[in-house]
Amino acid sequence: MAYIQSLGGFVKQALESALQCAVDTLLQDMLDAKAVRVQLTRPKIKEHGDYAANVAMPLASALGMNPRQVAERLLQIVQWPEGVDSADIAGPGFINIKLKVGGETDILKTIMQQGAAYGCVDNDNGECVNLEFVSANPTGPMHVGHGRGAVVGDALANVLSACGYQVHKEYYINDAGNQIGVLANSVWLRMQELQGMSITFPESAYPGDYIVEIAKGILAEQDFSAFECMDDNVRLKVIGELSVAANMAMIKADLQAMGIEFDEYFSEKTLHESGKVSELIEKLEADDLIYTGTLPPPKGKEVSDYKPVEQRLFRTTQFGDDVDRPLQKQDGTATYFAADIAYHANKYERGFKHMIDIWGADHGGYIKRVQSAMKALTGLDEQPEVLLVQMVNLTRNGVPFKMSKRAGTFVALSEVVEEVGSDAVRFNFMTRRIESQFDFDLEAAKQQDAENPVYYVQYAHARVCAVLRKAELEGVEIIDVNDVDTSLLISDEEQKLIKMLLSYPELLQTAAERREPYRIATYTMQLAAAFHSFYHKHRVIGVEHDLMQSRLLLLKATAQVIKNGLALLGVSAPDEM
RNA sequence: GCCCUCGUAGCUCAGAUGGAUAGAGCGACCGCCUCCUAAGCGGUAGGCCACAGGUUCGACUCCUGUCGAGGGCACCA
Numbered sequence: 001m002a003y004i005q006s007l008g009g010f011v012k013q014a015l016e017s018a019l020q021c022a023v024d025t026l027l028q029d030m031l032d033a034k035a036v037r038v039q040l041t042r043p044k045i046k047e048h049g050d051y052a053a054n055v056a057m058p059l060a061s062a063l064g065m066n067p068r069q070v071a072e073r074l075l076q077i078v079q080w081p082e083g084v085d086s087a088d089i090a091g092p093g094f095i096n097i098k099l100k101v102g103g104e105t106d107i108l109k110t111i112m113q114q115g116a117a118y119g120c121v122d123n124d125n126g127e128c129v130n131l132e133f134v135s136a137n138p139t140g141p142m143h144v145g146h147g148r149g150a151v152v153g154d155a156l157a158n159v160l161s162a163c164g165y166q167v168h169k170e171y172y173i174n175d176a177g178n179q180i181g182v183l184a185n186s187v188w189l190r191m192q193e194l195q196g197m198s199i200t201f202p203e204s205a206y207p208g209d210y211i212v213e214i215a216k217g218i219l220a221e222q223d224f225s226a227f228e229c230m231d232d233n234v235r236l237k238v239i240g241e242l243s244v245a246a247n248m249a250m251i252k253a254d255l256q257a258m259g260i261e262f263d264e265y266f267s268e269k270t271l272h273e274s275g276k277v278s279e280l281i282e283k284l285e286a287d288d289l290i291y292t293g294t295l296p297p298p299k300g301k302e303v304s305d306y307k308p309v310e311q312r313l314f315r316t317t318q319f320g321d322d323v324d325r326p327l328q329k330q331d332g333t334a335t336y337f338a339a340d341i342a343y344h345a346n347k348y349e350r351g352f353k354h355m356i357d358i359w360g361a362d363h364g365g366y367i368k369r370v371q372s373a374m375k376a377l378t379g380l381d382e383q384p385e386v387l388l389v390q391m392v393n394l395t396r397n398g399v400p401f402k403m404s405k406r407a408g409t410f411v412a413l414s415e416v417v418e419e420v421g422s423d424a425v426r427f428n429f430m431t432r433r434i435e436s437q438f439d440f441d442l443e444a445a446k447q448q449d450a451e452n453p454v455y456y457v458q459y460a461h462a463r464v465c466a467v468l469r470k471a472e473l474e475g476v477e478i479i480d481v482n483d484v485d486t487s488l489l490i491s492d493e494e495q496k497l498i499k500m501l502l503s504y505p506e507l508l509q510t511a512a513e514r515r516e517p518y519r520i521a522t523y524t525m526q527l528a529a530a531f532h533s534f535y536h537k538h539r540v541i542g543v544e545h546d547l548m549q550s551r552l553l554l555l556k557a558t559a560q561v562i563k564n565g566l567a568l569l570g571v572s573a574p575d576e577m
Numbered sequence: 578g579c580c581c582u583c584g585u586a587g588c589u590c591a592g593a594u595g596g597a598u599a600g601a602g603c604g605a606c607c608g609c610c611u612c613c614u615a616a617g618c619g620g621u622a623g624g625c626c627a628c629a630g631g632u633u634c635g636a637c638u639c640c641u642g643u644c645g646a647g648g649g650c651a652c653c654a
Contacts, residue, residue: 037594039593039594041593041594041596043596044597044598044599045597054595057596057634057635061633061634090597091597092597092635094596094597139654176654177653178654179653294651295652296651297651298650299578299579299650305652306651309652311652322579323651326651328652329652329653335652335653336654337654339654340654360648361581361649362648363648363649364581364648364649365580365650367581368581388648390648391647431590431591432590432591436583436590436591437583437646438589439588444589444603452602452616455616456602459614459616460617462616463613465614466613467613468613471613507593513593516593518591522590522592525591525601526591526601532617532618533617535613535614535618536609536617536618536619537618539613542613577614577616
């Protein structure tokens with residue numbers, strides 16, 4: 001038992017290595033046989049034990065024996081760690097491991113001792129990760145679609161940090177390029193309009209009301225005439241900078257409303273101004289990775305204005321890309337791609353060998369070229385590691401609702417956060433895999449109350465707190481954690497809860513390794529369900545003293561783990577609801 | 578035409594490296610508060626896991642193909 005406890009809940013690894021020893025022993029004489037790795041699973045069915053191993057099956061084919069015989073041999077030689085009650089052979093050859101009842105209950109004490117740190121890896125694993133997410137263009141406020149990436153990225157950062165990674169959260173500001181010109185022009189037109197001048201607002205300009213607000217903001221700070229006498233280019237540059245600043249302030253406020261902060265906001269413009277982009281191109285030229293060529297017209301897409309044109313092309317195909325990519329536009333200025341690889345190269349120069357980018361699914365076609373470029377520049381494979389977040393399909397009362405910044409029909413994230421609350425929005429986005437494009441109904445979201453699973457989880461936490469308050473009110477003496485007899489927790493519901501609490505560290509590891517923070521959300525829902533089920537069936541206050549003490553401990557540990565999980569998701573755990 | 582992601586209950590979604598009887602919430606139906614929070618619990622109904630092949634002792638999971646949904650495909654970002 002001491003062995004298991006010392007692992008802080010990592011029972012699985014202890015069992016796996018024990019069984020692995022047995023497997024290796026069995027395979028020792030058979031040099032030809034392929035090594036078989038032991039991997040335990042948690043069976044869905046209670047009767048199948050606490051952990052199950054299927055090694056006997058693949059082993060059987062390697063050894064030319066039948067699986068049940070192999071399992072028997074393994075059980076003869078295996079040295080289980082303490083805490084194992086029994087190991088049986090079942091079905092075609094599964095080894096079902098049952099832990100001693102009460103053998104796992106020490107985890108409750110561990111949880112209380114570790115508190116907020118339970119589940120986390122306490123030491124730095126030495127991995128430094130640059131995590132880039134959101135990076136919404138500074139041409140308007142964040143819309144609901146951006147929210148998903150923001151929430152997922154922030155939660156992933158938390159999960160990775162909890163698992164010992166050093167995470168640097170970064171936001172890339174696309175404050176260069178044509179879009180900023182469009183933004184500046186839009187704002188300038190509104191400024192003129194506000195001065196009573198009659199203007200024609202072209203279709204190409206951004207129509208949103210926020211443009212008017214930015215224009216007002218600028219006019220409140222500075223005199224209109226100062227802009228009027230500027231040279232056109234100068235004026236657009238100045239207004240562009242002011243507008244980007246205004247939009248970034250809006251975006252930061254939206255992020256702030258959901259508790260999201262970045263370690264660094266990196267400006268694309270600085271890459272151009274500091275000469276990083278042209279340096280990059282020169283370096284590639286020197287390495288003979290650029291040539292003059294003509295790209296074929298895109299297939300299956302109507303490009304009416306396609307003209308074959310000679311460009312300076314980067315040989316990304318040599319590094320895995322589908323076609324070579326232009327780094328300069330026809331007018332000689334750098335493409336977005338050029339700046340973007342300069343940006344990623346800059347991350348590398350800053351010491352990040354590991355980069356994770358969270359992009360919207362509409363950038364999926366972009367992965368290969370950036371990775372190819374990075375391979376050419378740094379030799380690193382599959383960097384940055386890109387996580388694609390699928391689009392959010394917005395509906396209003398079930399009717400599809402198209403968002404367009406250009407058409408001014410987007411729904412601001414802040415609007416939904418204000419109405420639904422940060423917790424509900426965050427949890428809602430976290431209950432799905434990023435690969436699934438899901439429907440987000442605006443009306444349903446706004447009306448969400450009992451329908452939202454976040455309340456289900458939070459309610460479990462609040463309920464525990466209510467019991468604890470009641471206990472205090474009734475003057476129940478709380479004895480020292482170490483004096484609690486946790487072996488009294490033998491009911492199905494109690495055992496279920498304990499096992500769930502025990503699996504939390506494993507779950508957290510999986511979530512980090514697979515970059516799937518949503519697992520935390522589904523876990524907290526399951527944990528809450530196990531708790532609600534227990535709560536309904538058993539009473540805590542008023543039962544026999546020792547049992548009450550053990551149940552109070554169970555509740556505290558449950559609340560702690562719910563709180564820890566929700567914290568990773570950036571969701572609060574209220575004491576009362 | 579090519580590439581990426583997806584297709585699981587009426588709806589929204591879970592089903593870790595292939596495992597034993599495919600789950601939850603919402604919706605429907607039936608029960609449960611003199612008792613720690615009913616934002617809860619228990620139960621019933623609802624499934625050819627898109628379809629067809631293949632690999633395997635074993636497939637919702639892996640491979641191929643078909644169908645369907647979304648996204649992407651030079652000089653935008």
